[in-house]
Amino acid sequence: MKKVMTFIMGTGLAIGLAACGGGGNNNNEDGGETTSAGAxxxxxxxxxxxxxxxxxxxNGPKLEDVGSRLSKDEILDRIENGGTGMPPKIISGDDADKVATWLSEKK
Known part of the structure; x- marks a missing residue:
């Protein structure tokens, strides 16, 4: 029963996250942006x-103080590789790095 519930919840989370995406380039007109605002x-x-x-x-865990629990590299790894119900690569590249840096400052 536990495996079935885990599968159902994981599938629901994956479907929900698939609808979340749609990044794109968030630079302002002059090509620059602050890391925090962009993140x-x-x-x-x-x-x-x-x-x-x-x-x-x-549906996902709170991130208010994630920087007190995980380093920037650990956050980036989770963003890139997923885990614990989170699918990989919701964001990638510079966007993932910006968000990981921003989240690592949340203590």
Whole structure:
């Protein structure tokens, strides 16, 4: 029964996250942006439906203090490779790095 519930919840999360994506380039007109502003926008577009608009958690865990639990590299690894119900590569490349840096500062 536990395996069935895990499968159902994992499948529901994967379907929900598949609908979340749709990044894109978030640079402003002059080609630059602050890491924090860019990261917040990327997070809002790709992560907030599961982790909450204010990092409070929803279907995914809260991230309000994730930087006190995980390093930037550990956060980036989770974003890139998924795990514990989170599918890999919801965001990637520079976007993933920006979000990992921003989240690592949440203590």
């Amino acid at each position: 917040e926008q990327i997070y809002a577009q790709n992560c907030s439906s599961c982790h909450g608009e204010n990092l409070e958690g929803r």
